């Protein structure tokens with residue numbers, strides 16, 4: 001249903017496009033909605049972890065920046081024996097050049113003096129009065145135990161592409177290659193609005209009241225996708241409250257749960273129309289979660305409307321929220337853990353829609369988990385992934401796409 005991508009290219013419309021859009025197409029649409037135009041901040045290295053590079057990381061120096069000894073021993077010039085004169089420690093620039101037949105004691109990491117042809121390891125050398133000899137004569141080869149300047153990279157060379165997540169090794173490499181700051185993407189700020197008068201923040205369910213499962217479930221997952229998000233905010237089933245919450249939110253992305261359907265207090269569509277939002281996706285051909293929606297709020301911000309049924313909300317998260325957030329956070333194209341697996345048994349599908357099924361990996365492939373109804377989380381809590389089951393289902397032995405479960 002790739003033609004559904006056209007939903008994003010349509011001019012602003014007062015209401016959303018008619019009919020549910022295809023699952024794969026709306027994920028791509030959500031990704032495209034997350035492209036940023038604003039200039040990325042340049043942050044000190046210590047503040048960059050967890051973000052992604054907004055520009056390729058380029059070496060500001062050759063690495064190593066100078067010919068370096070890789071071992072403790074002697075820098076030697078030409079074949080032995082050598083006459084030893086002096087000592088070179090790491091951190092000091094090498095002074096005069098080494099003449100043929102001369103050696104200087106050297107530490108690992110010290111700059112090699114000009115003229116040195118190799119480093120003789122301490123355990124391979126034998127002082128003999130004023131001379132230094134090899135324990136195994138003739139074993140030393142030219143360039144041995146020397147890390148030549150530029151061995152790892154040359155100044156100006158691209159070390160990492162834009163979109164790389166900044167982890168410990170990236171910080172180390174950035175520092176080694178001369179960077180004090182990194183241009184990284186801003187983390188998108190998410191405000192999570194949990195809608196519903198029937199929701200309890202603590203304690204046991206009571207007649208008519210249920211525990212809010214999405215307030216605890218969603219924030220850690222959204223953070224893992226690169227978002228900054230605080231405590232979820234409960235919003236009562238009141239049109240004015242919801243409209244004002246949308247109007248006054250300053251978040252890059254507002255995520256709502258519930259209120260997407262056509263119940264008497266499902267005000268989300270009306271509130272979106274009232275604040276001048278443009279519906280980009282209004283319903284997706286996926287089960288569970290088909291009433292999910294994506295809208296552009298005034299000012300270029302976005303709203304992801306997740307259905308209230310918990311597993312349906314999870315389906316909306318993987319379908320719309322994560323691709324949008326990952327794009328806003330500057331993560332490389334595609335899914336972080338895009339994976340496929342073989343279905344051990346047939347996986348049931350919906351006749352016309354894509355189905356997302358909680359599954360577990362086994363040695364033979366993935367298996368479906370019980371308790372996978374739209375209002376249930378029991379299957380998901382044991383799942384390692386959601387299998388993307390095409391319309392009509394997947395027969396035993398079929399290869400299915402997997403999305404990592406939270």
Ligand SMILES: Nc1nc2c(c(=O)[nH]1)N[C@H]1C(S)=C(S)[C@@H](COP(=O)(O)OP(=O)(O)OC[C@H]3O[C@@H](n4cnc5c(N)ncnc54)[C@H](O)[C@@H]3O)O[C@H]1N2
Nearest residue numbers: 196211212213214215258259260261266306307308309312
């Ligand atoms: N006449 C129709 N009714 C419904 C349809 C439909 O097509 N026609 N679609 C159903 C589907 S599918 C879903 S999914 C839900 C979506 O409903 P909403 O997004 O409007 O959500 P609510 O009505 O507010 O809640 C639905 C359900 O989920 C529970 N819920 C809500 N939030 C939470 C939460 N944070 N934690 C735990 N449980 C939550 C809520 O109590 C309801 O039971 O609509 C169907 N109806």
Ligand code: MOO
Nearest residue numbers: 288289290312374
């Ligand atoms: O989205 Mo609903 O939860 O499909 O049943």
